[in-house]
Amino acid sequence: MDLPIQSVELDIPKPNLNDLRSDLDRFKEALHDAGYPADIKLPYEVLETFSNVLREQNWSCTTVIRNNEVTAILPKGTLPLGLAVDVGTTKVAAYLINMDDGSVLTRQGAMNPQVAYGEDVISRIHYANHTSGGAKILQSTLIDTLNRLVEEMCASTGNSPGSVVEAVIAGNTAMHHLVAGLPVKQLGFSPYVPAVNESLEVECARIGLKLASGAKVFLPPNIAGFVGADHVAMLLSTGAAESSKNVIALDIGTNTEISLVTKGQITCCSCASGPAFEGAHIKDGMRAAPGAVERVWIAGEDIRVRTIDDAKPVGICGSGILDAVAELLGAGALDSNGSFRPGHPLVRAVDGKREALLVPAGSSGSGQDITVTRKDINEIQLAKGAIRAGIDVLLEDAGLSADSIDEFIVAGAFGTYLDISSAIKIGMFPSLPLSRFQQVGNAAGAGAVQMLVSKRQREKAASLAVKLNYIELTTNKDFRDIFFRGLLFSIT
Amino acid sequence: MDLPIQSVELDIPKPNLNDLRSDLDRFKEALHDAGYPADIKLPYEVLETFSNVLREQNWSCTTVIRNNEVTAILPKGTLPLGLAVDVGTTKVAAYLINMDDGSVLTRQGAMNPQVAYGEDVISRIHYANHTSGGAKILQSTLIDTLNRLVEEMCASTGNSPGSVVEAVIAGNTAMHHLVAGLPVKQLGFSPYVPAVNESLEVECARIGLKLASGAKVFLPPNIAGFVGADHVAMLLSTGAAESSKNVIALDIGTNTEISLVTKGQITCCSCASGPAFEGAHIKDGMRAAPGAVERVWIAGEDIRVRTIDDAKPVGICGSGILDAVAELLGAGALDSNGSFRPGHPLVRAVDGKREALLVPAGSSGSGQDITVTRKDINEIQLAKGAIRAGIDVLLEDAGLSADSIDEFIVAGAFGTYLDISSAIKIGMFPSLPLSRFQQVGNAAGAGAVQMLVSKRQREKAASLAVKLNYIELTTNKDFRDIFFRGLLFSIT
The missing domain is CATH 3.10.20.880 (Ubiquitin-like (UB roll))
Known part of the structure; x- marks a missing residue:
């Protein structure tokens, strides 16, 4: 320790x-x-x-x-506590830590309340820049949620928020800046540069976090406008950064950050994968909650689904829509452009638009058909196309072929639940043996906990951030071609 | 520099x-x-x-x-400015400084708006301790005044408050704590200890001072609950602290702080001299403003007065009441206890109470007699008794007789205007040749300016504060006797 x-x-x-x-x-x-x-x-x-x-x-x-x-x-006799937080664009995960031995006392999650002001970072930066006091509102609504989480976690473990003496908050660059009260205006305009990349220590009281009077919050370093401290935390906790193998490590979210580790070098990029995997912009999409279709299997004309908590199906969450697309492809219901094949038994036309029926109204919890539309397929194509293009640009930059990847680390809440074979089937991930994939859950949160209790891990994060090469995809000459290629379902 | x-x-x-x-x-x-x-x-x-x-x-x-x-x-091209402030219990003096060459651009004074919450430090500490948010109110009302002074001084010199990049605020311990937002509760109870003695640097923004975004305010060190940074600033700017002679240096105010410098040692004390010299608690007392009687001469039965700006007399300020008492003593109208001698030509009885008429109603600006009452004499006795007792305790502690004082430095606004011979006549100061006295005006303000522009002066202040011995008069075994002796007019 x-x-x-x-x-x-x-x-x-x-x-x-x-x-x-x-x-x-x-x-x-x-x-x-x-x-x-x-x-x-x-x-x-x-x-x-x-x-x-x-x-x-x-x-x-x-x-x-x-x-x-x-x-x-x-x-006298109070046990000093610590707070580690992973602030995602959509969700917040908080951990209450015993600062004597570094153990996790309890953890709790919540929605990021900033969602009310925009579902992705771009729309929140727009809100901050175009509403008087907008950045302050985004900051305080999030800090209020963190204060509530601290209160609840302390109450449930018989402690007081006043005994929380240290905090670490990891998030993407926009979340980092909004939490810290740093300017975000420049994040909203090309060339999208962060105000601050290096790690920061800010008095909790200054940002409204109600812990011990002199408690500090450590904010790990950012890499670029769209690769933030959460990615650094993930690379740290998974050990990817120190691997001597060829490693791809990615954190799937509204933005997906990807790093390629090879020969002691780390190169990263960020792709705008959109909120489809969180259930947004999908006709019957929903977040991963009871009743969400999370798995889909097709055998012939038989479609089977599994829902979260085995509740009656009411919608489709990220892993479900990914499975559905992969299975529809495998069944020949979709062509490589993502168009439904007319006349295929799994394809029907409603008001002249083709779709696939996953759950008929009679079996659903909502009393309505649950379907997958052409537009849904399109959202998934955009998301997987962006992610695959990011992977391919990194591989091309390093002069590596996909099959030279020894380890493929998939982090993030959605990353935990997605079916790797489905992701391979639709071409989102390269076709590698399943044994090379690791699904590591909220690795950013785990990294935040590590940095909370270890000075060495903070130093590692700092040297890691400096060492990371960043590729800006929007100016990469090959990205456009690679992205359009990635949109198709034909690659693997 | x-x-x-x-x-x-x-x-x-x-x-x-x-x-x-x-x-x-x-x-x-x-x-x-x-x-x-x-x-x-x-x-x-x-x-x-x-x-x-x-x-x-x-x-x-x-x-x-x-x-x-x-x-x-x-x-680009902005001249960085500095702000030096002497916060007295009653008055505030502010200086705007060119931080390129250390010159004073302009200066401005104001009443300390905290007066509305109590005229001395004890009543303000009481207010802070017994009113919810009281300390914050005292802080913000004072900071508002400082912000106004900065704005006015900047406007008059064609500058912007945003270009003021550094500040020094000197005040007594209570003012220091209230400005800085430090706890004052413990200053209101025996043994009256400061929260902090050492010098502090606080971000201006934290205390509400609207200067450059990252401007810091340097608060020089305190000595004790009732000897503050303003006394340190005075000792610094007068050079008293570094003298090889025997020096008494005092700053007369509602509290009077006195230092004795001898053989490289400095010992100080504080005496509660009350607000009589600021015109308060005196029947016809007023502050030093146009129309205030500031000088009094008696020759036989003839009383002459001089007023500020030669305006028609409307009241008596500190130096005037001091002169009046000295002259009445010299004319034999008062005995050594401070009682009016019945039958003396300058003494009259009104409603059975004896008094001296300074200005008859016909000559006054108010259309009323301006008189000196027994109670007024009493206030002066208490004030001069306290100051003299402080001086005597310091001399006794050092084993010195009064006539071994080589220099006697009198600082403070009132100290500038008082007539030294009058002060000697009533026994407030020991009877030394006038050439040994120096009236140095607002030496605390001058010390604040010095510390604003010089790191060396800040360091000197720190070592001075550590070096100063403090005598707490309330627990000094001889103080009571010495104070009662000092109340009389017979000593010189």
Whole structure:
């Protein structure tokens, strides 16, 4: 363990008429007696209250020290806690950590409330730039949610938010800037540069996060406007960054960030894969909730589905639509352009538009047919085309063929549930032996937890961020061709 | 000059599709090219806006650097300014400084608006401790006044508050804590210890001071609950602290702080001299404004007065009441207890109470008699008794007699106007040759200006504060006797 904080129990001599030292002087001397440097600092957030806190605690306290600063003065015997957060564009995952041994006390998820102001980062940046105080609104609505998650996690484990002394928040660059209160205007215009790439430490109080008075939040470094700290966290926690093999590591979301690790070099890019895999822009799409079709099998004319929690089907989530497309392709119901083949037994026409029926009204929980339309296929084509193009550009840049990939790491909530064979069937991933694929879940969150409890992991993140080469796809001369090729279903 | 800030003109390469570095990276590299360290920091207040600022200024700017931090990014060619403030319990004095050469551009004074919440520090601490949000109210009302002074001084010199990049605020310990937002509760209870004695640097934005985005305010060190940074500033600017002679230096105000310098040692104390010298608690008292009696001469039965601006007399200010008491004593109208002598030609009885008539109704601007009452004499006795007792305790502690004082420095607004012979006549000051006295005006303000433009002066203040011995008069065994002796007019 190389925790970024230490804690020490102190008993401080009270002031009296024969000992008129200032509160700060007597506090520092007690710390010095306990073996800490004489020049230790109390940041403003702690100074604002510490005289009252020392008296309320009758001059007996657990003092939390971080580098050369006091970040919290807690009642004696308090267990210092930490908060790790992965802020996704759509979802937020929070972890409450025991800062004595680094263990996870509890975890909790929530929707990112910024969704109300735009479903992707571009529309949120637009909101921030075109609404007076927009960035502040986006910041505070998210921070409110984090404060609520902290309160709930603390309540459920019998702790107080005031004993949370350190935080790490990982997110994409836009989330990072909005959380930290950094300018986002320049993220909304070409050439889409971040205000800040390097890692930051910000006082929690400044961004409205209600933890211990002097608690700091560590924000890991970004790579580019569309490759953020969450990708760094993912590369860190999966070990991909340190692999000596050829590794592709990607985090599928509204934006999909992809890294290729080869010969000690890491190159990354970001592709706008859209929200189809989160169920958005799909006619019967829904997020992964009970009743969502998550698996589809076709044998002949027989279509079978599995839903989350085995509830009556009410819609299709990301992994379900991916399966559906793969199976329709395999059954010959779709051609390589993504058009439904007229006359195929699985294809019907409604109002002159072709579609496939997954669940008839009679079996559905909504009393309505659940279908896959040409437009749905199109959304999936765009998403998979963007992801495959990103992979191919990275491989081409490194002069590698797809089959030289030794490991293929798929992170992200959707990445956990997707069926790899389906992803290969539609050409989203190259056709490699399944054993080379790893589905690692919320690796960004895991990376945030690692950085919360380890200074070494923070340093690794910093050197990793500097080392990463970034390819901007919008200016890549080959991207357009590769993307159009990727739209088709014929590649594998 | 050893200014705490430096400024440099920068032209920064704009981002484009072939140069996707973050704003921070390109900004730092431009600074590095200009000869500054690569690890220079941008504090949160600057990061919050710098991307927009750089673009507004078309990537061409004057950058202000302080230690290893960027504190302002100004339009190219802007002159960086500084703000020095002496916050007295009653009055505020502000100075606008050219941070290129340290010259004073302009100065302006105002009443301390906290007066509305209590006229002395004790009543303000009481207000802070017993009114919800009281300390915040006291802080913000004062900061509002400082912001107004900055705006007015900038407007009158053709500058912008955004180009003020550094500030120094000196005040007594209570003013210091209230300005900085530090806890004051413990200042209101015995043993009256400060939260913080050492010097502080606080981001101006955090305390509501509207200067350049990253501007810092330096708050010089305090000595004790009732000897503050303003006393340190005074000792610094008068050179008293470095004298090899025996020096008394005092700053007369609602509290009077006194230092004795002898053999390289400095010992100080604070006495509650009350607001009589500011015209308060005196029947016809007023502050030093046009029409205030500021000088009094008595020859036989003839009383002559001089008023400020030679306006018709409307009241008596501090120096006037001091003169009046001294002259009444000299004329034999008062005995050594401060009682009016019945039958003396200058003494009359009104409603059975004796008083002296300074200005008859016919000559006054108010159409009313201006008189000195027994109660007024009493207020002066308490004030001068406290000050004299402070001086005597310090001398006794050092084993010195009064006539071994080589220099006697009198600072403060009232200190500038008082007549030294009158002060000696009533026994407020020991009877020394007038040539040993120096009236130095607002020496605390001058010290604040010095610290604003000189790192060395800041360091001197720090070592001075550590070196100062403090005598707490309320627990001094001899103080009570010495104070009662000082109340009488018979000592000299």
